[in-house]
Amino acid sequence: MIKLGLIGCGAIGTILAKAIEERLQEKFVLKVIFDISFEKARALKERLHSSPIIAPDFSAFLVQSLDIAIEAASQEAVKEYGEKILSREKDLMIMSIGALLEDNLFERLKTIAQKKHRRIYLPSGAVVGIDGIKAAALAGLDEVVLTTRKPPAGLKGAPYIEEREIDLENITKAQMIYKGPAEEAVKYFPANVNVAAVLSLAGIGKKKTKVKIIADPNIHTNQHEIKVKGKFGQMICLTKNLPCPDSPRTSYLAALSAIKTLENISAEVVIGT
Ligand SMILES: NC(=O)C1=CN([C@@H]2O[C@H](COP(=O)(O)OP(=O)(O)OC[C@H]3O[C@@H](n4cnc5c(N)ncnc54)[C@H](OP(=O)(O)O)[C@@H]3O)[C@@H](O)[C@H]2O)C=CC1
């Protein structure tokens, strides 16, 4: 049995925890859950048939014997816990991938993983096309552009919106509110464009990957369009994501992608690149 620990008991954590016991139970067991809000962890445990331990704090989480720790919490969680998890010889799956673009955190995590013979898993999340981009990058990419289009309310709370006091409620037609490199986009929109981080790591890096964010009051899906040019040719991938059943802000595909990553880890056959 592969022993799992989960950090973050929100939208993605809940779907993942349920899938572990309903779909992946032959190979995986969820041993421990942790959330900054003990109440959220308790609420998740009540929805499960299995009985994971609730860690009251991160230290209690870290001492558990685990094969993989799954982060589905926040960029802060990755920055605070990532190095400690790998140093304690656990593999690490990360959903808040935007954190990796800051201060060479990705390089630091990779160094520890190499030293400790551990692995880091970065699911594709709420976008399609990462498989093709990984392969295409081998021959060289010239341009990668992500255009994220969300209902205005989905951008609420982002530092960029708050700093500039952008009035989301008064946006009446589609409006580009941000344009910049992935490295900057993930700081200004930490809960909105983690997909820009996985895209840059798969492709041409955090400085060259361009990000545009459009607030569009006429849509009800989270849309991510990726355009890539390179030696392989050109690629255009569009995802129109429905939200998770319990969370209007999080795309359902992101949670499904985390489940599929676990399936791949234990699979005899892995389909796709
Ligand atoms: N890679 C991708 O494609 C995608 C990535 N994401 C990212 O994945 C992460 C999880 O998403 P989602 O499930 O929707 O988020 P939710 O807000 O629904 O759940 C996250 C939970 O983790 C808790 N949490 C936050 N920081 C910490 C911490 N430092 N330690 C412990 N618990 C913490 C939150 O508490 P509180 O609410 O009190 O902060 C909350 O209960 C987010 O960072 C999100 O931006 C989301 C969608 C797509």
Ligand SMILES: O=C([O-])CC(=O)C(=O)O
């Ligand atoms: O859920 C989405 O559509 C994408 C998202 O929030 C992220 O990448 O952080």
